[in-house]
Amino acid sequence: MDFTPFLVGFVIMSLSSLAIYAKGSKAPAAVDQTYMHATVPFIAATSYLAMTFAIGDIVKLDGTVTFVARYLDWTFTTPILLAGLVLTALHGRREMSGYLIAIITLDVLMIVTGLISSLAVAPVIKWIWFGWSCAAFLGVLYILWVPLRTINTKLGGAMTGAYLKNVTALTVLWVLYPVVFAVGPEGLKSASTDATSWAILVLDVAAKVVYAFYAASNVERALADTTTSRDGQAADPYVGRV
Template sequence: MTETSWLWTYVACMAAGAVLFFFWSRDPRHVPQYEYAVAIMIPVWSGLAYTAMALGQGTIEVSGQTVYFARYLDWLVTTPLILFVLASTGMFFRPLDKTTIFTLVGLDVIMILSGLFADLSGESAAKWFWYATGCVCLALILGILWGRVRREAFAHNAEIGGAFTRVNTYFTLMWLGYPTVWALGPSGIGVIDSTTEVALFVILPIFSKVGFSIYDLYELRKLAPKFSEFDEPNPNSRLRKTIP
């Protein structure tokens, strides 16, 4: 497949994901509607960004390499939304910890912009400084999710903690793929060519955006009916236990 074919395939997958989440929202199964709204917004915006690339827009040439800055415009919007819904899964049926969410989003924005600066640095040594900065931010994001958010999820309810752990494991594996592909691609050490990089940056975001939202909503749609009779779950529930 050509680069353009991969890009249009991605757009089609994002459109299909948005339609799926819309239909799920018509039968929410006690999951808050904002979860569906965010799930729809993610593929809509990402699909538009990739449409620009498929139409030959959203790119510039730096030191002989094509920089897809439309990707960063995509990630700058969609990745904070993904972090928001992931954190809200860990805080399901509880007041959202705004400080934690703000910290995650702030680190994410720095991470995305660091990646953009790395791409714009060409062959200068500065690109590895920006790459390392982005990797540090990713490590901090994962540390907060696996530390503070996971502890809060289990302290609230064991089933919520288990659901968050499963979704967060999926999320972690997907997000570790981004710096790996970047480092191996033309922007990094150049082990893989541009077409392969485009293909990987199509496959990976399909699973980390639509795939993630499907898995997250699947877990929430299983959990929500169990708490639908309460404003908050009973703190003395038999489900409550310590972190394993």
């Protein structure tokens, strides 16, 4: 097994965490996004460092490997990314707490059941748990695209466009993860462990680094447009914190 993608991932994620923080907005209305997005690649770097040294790797009876550190990474990073989206959707309003609890619970269940699917050797059991993980993922997407999207649209303003762009980008990227799982050694075994490791690295960089800059840019542009259009007299909690 080639450990190069893990070492490359550690370097990229470490440097990206610093870059996101350095380039991110420190304005009160956007600084929370900067901290969240900078934290995500730092956690990922920790995971990649562990995988570089094969810490947490479980070799199963069929010879395939489950990288537990990868699932631990997702257990922490995906809720942070979702929190950023919920914050954007609801303009920082207090009612976000209920949606946060629901979506993070489904998200963590998605990761945990995905881990169980990876650890399972019997095909029937593996695919049952994979299906249940996908069901939790559909729940996450439902909350993002139905109630949160509806509320975001009703609130109006420039933040509506920012949320739509960000949720679309993250949805497209996240849909690819179960596809890689399904064709990789943890699923149909159509792709090798090395090929899957490189594929997930590319997805991780896109979902945790490229997305961070893209999402922050959309939010900052929306905040600037809203502030300008309301001459600084905004009632929106997001703008009021500028």
